Amino acid sequence: MINYRSGIVKSIINDEKDITIVNVNVEGKVCKAVNYKAFTGEVNVEDEVVLNTTAVDLCLGTGGCHFIIYNHRNKVMESKGPGHIMKLRYTPYQMSCLVTEEEDSPYHNIFNDFKSLDNHVFVVSTLHSMVAPIAAMIKYINKDLNINYIMTDGGALPIAFSNTVRDLKHKEILNKTITVGHAFGGDLETINIYTGLIAAKEILKGDITIISMGPGIVGSGTKYGFTGMEQGYIVDAINNLGGLAVAVPRISFKDLRERHKGISHHTITVLSQITNTRANIVLPYLEKEKEDYIINQISKAKIQEKHNIIFQNGEKIQKAMDKFNLKTSSMGRTIEDDKDYFISLGSVGQYVTSLF
Template identity: 30%
Template sequence: MLKLRRGTVVVADPVRDDEQWQRLSVDVAGEQRPAVVDVALLGSCTFGDEVVVNVEARDLALGSGGFDVVHVNLTRGLSGEGVPGAHVMKLNYSSLQHAVLPVEGERLAVPLGRPVAVFPLHGHLAPLAWALAQARPGARVGYVQTAGGALPGGMSSTVLELRRLGLLADHVTAGPAYGGEREAITTAGAIHDGLAEQGWDAALVGPGPGILGSGSALGHGGIVAMDSAHAALALRCATVLVARMSAGDPRPRHQGLSHHTRTVLDLLLAPVTLPVEMGATDPAFAAARARGHVVHEVAVDVEGYRASGLPARTMGRGIDEDRPFFAAALAAGTTVGGLVR
C-alpha cells in the first residue's frame, strides 16, 4: 500500500508563473515536514489546506527525494476538469492518471542525420546544452525527458533556467514522464516530432532529476540511455552518448567511466559516438572501440562553464571535486554542436 498520511499545510511558498512545483511545510501528526506539490497536476496549496501526502521517500531518507509529496489537496483539489479534448493517458491505471494531448502525428518523416545526445544523469543537461550553444550559437535545441529519474516535468529548476536563457527551445516529457511543455507517448515519438516537425537542430534526451539505482548491472535508471539511443539510431540520427565519468565518486563502480555507461556501450546494437575530454584515458575506452563505438576526444572549456553560473554540482560535488563528470558533458555538447547543420 502507498504510505499516505493526512496533514495540514502550515507554510506555502509563492509560485512563479513558470514554476510547476511548490514547496510546503505540512504538519503531519504534530511534525512539520517538508513537502512539495505538483501545481500543474494538483493545483497550488495555501496555509490551512488539508492534504494527503506520500511520506515514503522522506521516511527512507532518500538523498534526491527527501521530502513528502502531496497526493491530493482535500480542501481545493477536487474540482479539476482535465485537458479539453485529451484522451491519451499518462500515469495510466494509477490514481494519478490524467489525459494529455500527445505530440505524435500520423506522418513518419525520418530526420536523417540530425544529432541526438543521450545522457544518463540530469546533471549532464546544463553543461551539455551550454557547450552546444558555444559550438553552434543560435541552434534550436529540444529536451526530451525520459524515465530513469524524476517523472514530473516541472521539477527541474535547471530546465527552467535553460529555457529562460534560450539554451533550450522546448521541453517534451516522454513515456511515463509527464508535465513538460508538451507530451509524448514514446521517446521515439518525441525525438521524431522535435527533429522532423518542430525544427529542432538537435535533441537532448535523458532523465529528470535524481536516478533510480540498485548497484546492479541492469537495475539502474541509467540503462534508459540504451533505449533512448536505440530510438535515435532507428530514426537514423547521429547518436552521441554522454559518458558518465567521475574522479570524485567514492563508489568504485562509478570511478573513471561509470559502469552505467560501460553497460550501455556493451548492450547497444549499433555504434554511437562517445565524446571525452582531450587526453582522457580509461581502460574501458579500448573495449568501446572494439565494439565499434567512436571514442571522440574533444577540447573542453571547463572554466567557461564555471563562469556561466549554470549548475556546477553533481551529488554534492563541484567541478574541482569531479571535473571529469562535467568535462564529459561539455565534450558531448561540443560534439553535437559540430554535427548541427
C-alpha cells in the same frame, strides 16, 4: 508500499506555474512538500492536506521529500484542455494528455508521413545533471544553435520537478521540451521515445536535441539494475530512424564507489552489451594517468569495436557555466568538487557544436 499522513500547510516556499513548494506541519514537525497543481490544484497556507511521506520515511535521496496527494479544500477538480491519451495509466493519478500522435493533434499526419530523422543530432545522456553543462557549452560556443530537450520516464515523471529545465528555458539555453512515455508536462507530449524523436525533428525543428531522464536516476549496485540502461535502446532508436546518436559517458574520479571510477560501470555496460548500433562516444582530454585509465576501460570492454571513440577538449566548461550563472551539481558534487565530470560534458558540447 506507501506511507501517508495529514499535515497543515504553514508557508509557501516557491510557487511556479505547475508546481508549488511548501512547508507543512506534520505531527509537530515542519517539513518541505511538493504540490503538483495538475493533481491537487492550488494550495494555500492553513490548507489541510494528505501527504505521501514514503521516501522521507525511508531516508531516500531519490524522491526524498513529501508529496501532497490530496487537499481537503479542493474537493472537486475538472480537467481542462484537449487530449484522450492517458499517462500514469491505471493509477489514481491517471491523467489525459493531448499527445502529438493522436488524431485530435494537428501533428497527427506527420507521423504517418515520416521517413527519416535525416541525421538530426541527438545527445543521449543518463543523468539529469548532464543536461545543463552540455547545453551551456553548446550555447557558449555558438549562441545561434537551437537546442531542445526530451525527458524520458526513467526518473522524475513531472518535468515541473526539474529546476534545471525551468532555469535553462528562462535563460533561453533550451528552447522547447518533449515528455515521452509516462513523463508529462513538456511543451509536447508523446507516447514513446520513437515518436518523441520524430517530434523533435519534424515539429520542433531544432538543431540539437538533448535526451535524459528527469531528476532521480534509480540504481541498485548491480550490473543491470539501473534506469540509465535506457541509453542503450535510445541510441538504437535514433540510429534505426536515421538520426545521429552521441552517447554521453559518465566519467568521474571523485566518486568513492569503485564501480563508478573513470568511466562508470553504467556506461560500460550499456555501450558494450546493450546497444546494437554504433554511437559517437566523446571522451575528454585529461591528465595522462586518467586518460590511460579510461582508455584501458574502453579497450577491456572492447567498446572501440562497437562505437566511434572521439576525444575532444572540454576545458571551456567552467567559462560556459559561469557565463550562464549555472550552479549545477551531480551526486552533490559541483564543478569545483568533480572537475573531470564536468570537463567530460564540456567535451560533448564542444564536439556537437563542431558538427555545424
